[in-house]
Amino acid sequence: MSLTANDTSKEGLSAYSKAKRDQIIRGAIEVFLQFGYEGTSMNRVAERAGVIKQTIYSHFNDKEGLFTAIIESLTLAHVKEQFGGTIDMNVPPRQMLKTLAKVFAGRQKDPSYVALLRTVIGESSRFPELARLYTNAVIRPGIKLFCEYFAVNPSPRIKDPEAIARIFCGTLVNHIMTQEVLYGSELFPFQMERTADTLIDLILGSD
Amino acid sequence: MSLTANDTSKEGLSAYSKAKRDQIIRGAIEVFLQFGYEGTSMNRVAERAGVIKQTIYSHFNDKEGLFTAIIESLTLAHVKEQFGGTIDMNVPPRQMLKTLAKVFAGRQKDPSYVALLRTVIGESSRFPELARLYTNAVIRPGIKLFCEYFAVNPSPRIKDPEAIARIFCGTLVNHIMTQEVLYGSELFPFQMERTADTLIDLILGSD
DNA sequence: TGACTTTCATACCGAATGGTATGATAATAA
DNA sequence: TTATTATCATACCATTCGGTATGAAAGTCA
Missing domain, CATH: 1.10.10.60 (Homeodomain-like)
Structure with a gap:
């Protein structure tokens, strides 16, 4: 393995x-x-x-x-944790996205996840295989699961589910990056919840 | 300085x-x-x-x-380039966002920008001052300018301009990160234009 | 030209690096 | 218990590290 x-x-x-x-x-x-x-x-x-x-x-x-x-093991452990039944196909979209946003909020407060992310990126040139593992084992299944959910639970604004998945996850991962790795929480603080709420309203409408 | x-x-x-x-x-x-x-x-x-x-x-x-x-100079050079009159207050929102997306697409294809981003993140723990410089000199003014534009050119879906700014820029920066740093372009390719078009439709509506 | 500064080549310094050798001690398994 | 295996402490290896010394060559500028 x-x-x-x-x-x-x-x-x-x-x-x-x-x-x-x-x-x-x-x-x-x-x-x-x-x-x-x-x-x-x-x-x-x-x-x-x-x-x-x-x-x-x-x-x-x-x-x-x-x-x-070490990095392989941390990455694979992160995958298992990520799929602790997070996405339930029978739950309505808004609740699902809110739950998912809370998963990202939890990651933001997990120093070892933040450090793993920083390390995989920082060493991506010296250890490309580790970066590829991260992409294949974390990013790819995450996007895929997101798409599968919206294949079962369509929503009028979601015409391109994979693009939406990348927007949703990308925004929140970048939030972690800027706030926790680039010292945004110290210099330029912004609540992830505020970003997430705006994001969910954009995707599902604000009705 | x-x-x-x-x-x-x-x-x-x-x-x-x-x-x-x-x-x-x-x-x-x-x-x-x-x-x-x-x-x-x-x-x-x-x-x-x-x-x-x-x-x-x-x-x-x-x-x-x-x-x-070196890193200071690259960062500050990047700031100057970033504000080469990119945002014109008199241009309509859709055109403005499309132009901005093209700026990010250009960055994606600039290996020295991608390497700078990776390096600042990778060394953020050893050189926190460089990460803070990046946040203050690149991220902060970028978000600010975005907000100023939408203060002058309001749009119905934009109730929280700063959150929207973070969603827009965050999505595209994360796109660069996953595609160019984490080998997504090789393993899991996805056109930035597709993400950007979906993003712009979400923010401005798809009429 | 001549006075001066900068870069050159080379050799060197002590410290730290990844990794190994040896032989004693302690844990396991029969 | 005895035989074996794994960890211990310590010392060691060649190489590389960041940084310096020296003196010759080459550039600048009067």
């Missing part, structure tokens, strides 16, 4: 060994998401994880393998 | 010296935008610029100073 065989097989490890492995991963997540790939040293990962450097290299091939495994 | 005094004064330099300085900047732009701050070595900058390392250090204090100067 992984893009590359960067880690030793996860099967057949003792609980002791598996705990160490999780320890490494937890530490590596913190450090990589904070300092980026090149800004992170393996010594620091070991220190943060409370583990000796050799232990890391007995679980992962090299720095790239560790970083890749 | 600069945030920090990272470079020696630009005044009173001979043309010979100024040419070397531009040479450094051009090389540094290429390397920093491709490899990021930590991924860039001063040796590589010198090599790419066709200059010896000492020459760099006679024009800039240190690596941070060079990087900061």
Whole structure:
């Protein structure tokens, strides 16, 4: 399932060994998401994880393998969380979009999601495969599900559901980007709810 | 005008010296935008610029100073370009939004703009001042100008101009991000024009 | 021309990098 | 218990890092 065989097989490890492995991963997540790939040293990962450097290299091939495994795992975990039955086909459009907006609002307040987004973008040139994974595993199914909902629940203003999906999700993701990554919440604050309400009225009408 | 005094004064330099300085900047732009701050070595900058390392250090204090100067200059250059009389208050709304959408479409095809965006986001944690500069110098005036236009040219669906501005610009910036940075144009292509047309119809009505 | 400044080439510095070797200690499994 | 495996501590490796020193060559300007 992984893009590359960067880690030793996860099967057949003792609980002791598996705990160490999780320890490494937890530490590596913190450090990589904070300092980026090149800004992170393996010594620091070991220190943060409370583990000796050799232990890391007995679980992962090299720095790239560790970083890749971390970002892949965070991305795929994010996918699962994203589809916790968020979109219910039997719910009316306005309620559905409001619920979806709340999902984005929740992401905005999740520092690890924000850091993942920033990291995938920041490393997209050095690690194109991770960016492609994000697109295929997060963006593509998100847009698709949105379209499927409006295929079942049409609405007069929605003539091009995929374009609408991109407008809806794009606006809210960009809101997270400008507010949480580019310090908008400090310099130029704006409530996501206000953007979302306007957006929903545009899409469904303000009746 | 600069945030920090990272470079020696630009005044009173001979043309010979100024040419070397531009040479450094051009090389540094290429390397920093491709490899990021930590991924860039001063040796590589010198090599790419066709200059010896000492020459760099006679024009800039240190690596941070060079990087900061580069990103500041690119950001401010982008601001000037952005306001090349793009928004004309006397033009009708649909035409104005179409023109604005074309500006974003032009940015999408400008690799140095895309790289700047990616870099500012990717380094936002290490260089928060650069991210704040981008927000204050690019995002804030963009939103403001948009609002001023619709204060002069009201439209029935535009009850909250600032929210509309964020939806319009946010959608198109996110389009650039997903298509050009996250490899959407390769994996999941979608024409910006299609998004923009749908967006404009939502905002102004499709009559 | 000559006085001066800048860039050149090259070599160097201490510190940090990713990654490895060794041998002792501790956890697991028989 | 014993045999094995994994983690420990520590030291080490070659390379690269940001940054500096020196002195020769080349540009500028009077």
